[in-house]
Amino acid sequence: MSSLIQQHRELLENFTISSSNPSDKEVNKRIRSQLSKLKILLTEAGLLIPSSSANLEGLKVEDLILARDILEIGAFASIRDKDVEGFDRYINLLRGFYDDYSKILPPSQNHQPLIGLSLLRLLSSNSITAFHTALETLPVDVVRDSPYIQHPVNLERWLMEGSYSKVWRARQQAPREEYGFFVDQLMGTIRHEIASCEEKAYDQLPLSDAATLLFFDSMQQVLNFANERGWQINPTTQIVHFSNKSDSASAAKIPKKATITSNLQFAKELESIV
Structure with missing residues (x-):
């Protein structure tokens, strides 16, 4: 356990450095390497996926807390690396600690931020049913009072309302820096939906108007x-x-002049019958 404790301490130090400078590639590389080693050590110690009877097998509460903390750092680090699948894996591993050991372990200050991030993950992938299912499993007071949970809840409501400007502003109101990653993904989906509507509604638009409608900050974007x-x-x-292109294809298949002529002829025949 001494090696595990030492490497956990080093991971915490590097993660703190990364928090103040997320773009430091060297530090982020060290964090990835440390997490890989720590997951092996956790597996060997029976802490990566502890059984429901782990407390009866000689594992101490402090060991479980250490394992939980490592996995929480891994989840946050995955978002900083834009590794969504890695984030999903860490969240799945953490569910055992949050659910099975909730009565044994003291609350984690990272629990609500990570649950909020997992809700944002569902929103950004358009998994609305799964979003509501996950939300229903949370205590009512947590949903109502936690800024980490209220952030994705508000985003979902604004999406349903079509209040995209509020979704855009939500990035600056995120309770943690990592939330911005999924908000950006959400905005990417929204932009393509808006673009599809523009293509159907207009033949052309001033570039500045397109930028405003799509919530872009610069012309290069x-x-x-x-x-x-x-x-x-x-x-x-x-x-x-x-x-x-789709409109052009339709126009090629359905000649406008022939259609109009046919409709006029039908109208005349109908009038003569009446």
Whole structure:
């Protein structure tokens, strides 16, 4: 256990450094390496996935707390690395500590922030049913009073209302820095939905209007997005021309002139019958 305790201490130190400078690649690389070693040590100690009778097998409460803390750091570090699948794995491992050992272990200050992040994860992947199912398992007072839970709850409500500007502002109101990652993913989904509506509603738009509708801060972001969607931009007029391929295909299959002629003929025949 001495090696586990020492490496846990070093992990905490590096994670603290990363918290003040998340872009430090060298520190983040050390954290990933330490987490890999620590998971092996936790497995050997029977702490990575402790059985429901772990408290009867000689494991101490402080050992379980240490294991829980390592997994919580792993979950936060995964988000900083933009590793969503890694985050999911850590959350699944932590559920045993949060559920099975809730009466044995003291509450963790990271519990609510991580539950809030897991709710955001469901929202960002459009898993609305799973979001509501997870929400229903939480105590009512926690849902009502915790800023970590209220953040995704508000986001879901604003999404249902179509209040996308409020979703956009929510990034600056996030209770933890890691929340911004999933809000950004959510905004990416929203932008593509808005873009699909623009393509159906307009043939063209001023570039500045498109930027406003899509909640972009810079023209370069709009240009990158336009390129991704296959939009054409006139550099002189600064007008975005939408590519309506589906509309063109429909027009080719259903000739407008023939359709109008046929409808007029049908109307005349109907009038003569009446």
